[in-house]
Amino acid sequence: MQTTTLSHPHPCPPAPGCTLEVAPGVHWLRLALPWSLDHINLWLLEDGAGLCLVDTGLGDEPTRTQLDQVFAARTCPLGRIIATHYHPDHLGNAEWLAQRSGAEVWMATGEYLLAQALFHQTPGHDVAAMLAHFRLHGLDEVRLERLAARGNVFRRGVPTLPAHYNRLADGDVITIGGRRWRCIVGYGHSPEHIALYCDEARLLISGDMLLPRITTNVAVPASSPNEDAVGRFLASIDRFADLPADTLVLPAHGLPFVGVHARIGQLHAHHQERDATMQTALEQACCAADLLSTLFRRELDPHQVMFAMSETIAHLNHLWQNGGARRFDDHGRLRFQACQNALPPPTPLA
């Protein structure tokens, strides 16, 4: 299936510091990111006498300057902040904005607790645990050192965290601007990602769970190293299959789109293709690090190595957990091999 099956009713993003109304009372705001993924979309919802902001941008000075510009142009106060998940480009300014405006932060418990663990570098969530996880999956010492040298990247992107929050959970319905929005939890990208669906307005704020052009990063963290994150992600996006075909999806990256069902199909096809590529590559037993160049055909900086390793491990775990590959310990390195090679050849018929 081709991406041309998606339609983009708002093909021009708002200029930096400006907003664009994409549905009554729902405003699109785009902030720059200092990565190859160079922007994030935030959604500003009119909420009675105030405003509700979904996601908050990376917690750095350039982003805060852009946010200042946006709020300076608005007379309504910010009353509520929703973080779809813990990643720094989504949670980075939640506490900073809350402190300035008195707004309350709303998010899922899994996201809040993981943010606290990463911020405070608790065992299993610290840089040392990530390095050990990637070493076990075959990453070389040079690239491990480069990752170690970056220190606590999370804390640089999320300099402060709220001491308390309002909990969002799957199936919760919250009223924003007189309209009901239902929380749909998704897995595989982060522990308890919240997407918001409003049936009355036919809008889905999908966060990172459903993106129009790039595929969502699926990640296996050091703290749950055997997880089938790909399986969880695919099961999660299937939960959007019940939404009406005319739903306008408001993603965190890329353009708003109509075509939720087509996009779900494309993502399944993409992951099936990945599985097939991996199985071919696993005719020889491989570590995750051996496969980086197969899956990512470009030079990777340390930031990208971290995502690429996590994603490769996720694909390997998916094959392993579903019977497509076996996993074994080879002198302190985890190797995977396609199962047809691991099994003895079939006995010829007499």
Ligand SMILES: [Zn+2]
């Ligand atoms: Zn994310």
